[in-house]
Amino acid sequence: MKYCLSVFLLALALVAPAAMAHDYSQGPVTVDHPWSRPTPPGTPMGVGYMSISNNGSSDITLVGAATPRAGNVSIHETSMHDGVMRMAPVKEGLPIPAGTTVELKPHSFHLMLEKLESPLREGESIPLTLRFEGAQEMQVELNVEPLDGGVMKKQSMDHSGKEMDHSGH
Numbered sequence: 547m548k549y550c551l552s553v554f555l556l557a558l559a560l561v562a563p564a565a566m567a568h569d570y571s572q573g574p575v576t577v578d579h580p581w582s583r584p585t586p587p588g589t590p591m592g593v594g595y596m597s598i599s600n601n602g603s604s605d606i607t608l609v610g611a612a613t614p615r616a617g618n619v620s621i622h623e624t625s626m627h628d629g630v631m632r633m634a635p636v637k638e639g640l641p642i643p644a645g646t647t648v649e650l651k652p653h654s655f656h657l658m659l660e661k662l663e664s665p666l667r668e669g670e671s672i673p674l675t676l677r678f679e680g681a682q683e684m685q686v687e688l689n690v691e692p693l694d695g696g697v698m699k700k701q702s703m704d705h706s707g708k709e710m711d712h713s714g715h
Contacts, residue, residue: 570686574602580674582659582688585666592616592666594657594674594688599647606680608648609639613674613688617661624653639679666690 569578580596592615600606611619621636631653640655642648650656657674659666666672672688 568689570684572684573681574600574604575606575678575681575684576601577676577684577686580686580688582666582672582690583693584668584690585662587665589665590660590662592659592662593652594619594659594672595650595652596686596688597647597649598642598676600642600644600681602681603644604680605641605643606678607639607641608676609679610677611657611674612677613659613672615662615664615666615672616659617663619674620658620660621655622658623655668692 568580569576570580571577576599578597578599580594582592582594585592594611598608608621610621613619621640622633623636624631624633626632636655640648640650648655659672668690670690672690674686674688676684676686678684
């Protein structure tokens with residue numbers, strides 16, 4: 547029994563990271579969990595998020611990105627000024643100093659996928675080329691994930707009406 551459990555745990559340890567891993571490495575650069583959100587029909591812009599690690603000894607800069615799904619991709623930063631949320635392009639690129647990780651996330655640095663010709667749909671993978679100064683171009687895929695992070699799918703909803711009054715009184 548102990549042997550079977552050990553084999554099972556070993557197999558799980560080997561398979562789980564591959565199934566759950568969503569990172570890319572090339573030279574000194576590691577990109578972890580590139581993702582986007584679904585867009586409503588007619589919305590011409592989407593977003594791209596990820597963590598970019600510079601494991602090298604020299605600074606690098608994310609200077610741009612491209613995808614066949616968007617007419618243009620730019621780097622933006624969202625910040626709060628005097629209680630007002632503002633978004634502005636990062637014109638000189640996003641520095642990633644040696645030995646650090648920069649997170650592109652909601653309400654911070656992110657990629658803007660501009661001039662989308664069709665909506666980004668949940669479950670879709672969007673090819674993306676990241677361009678760096680000080681490192682080679684890198685191919686990744688943005689996984690389009692649900693707006694709620696999948697919480698609603700995990701919760702079961704009770705539509706039996708046992709606790710609701712539908713009588714209109």
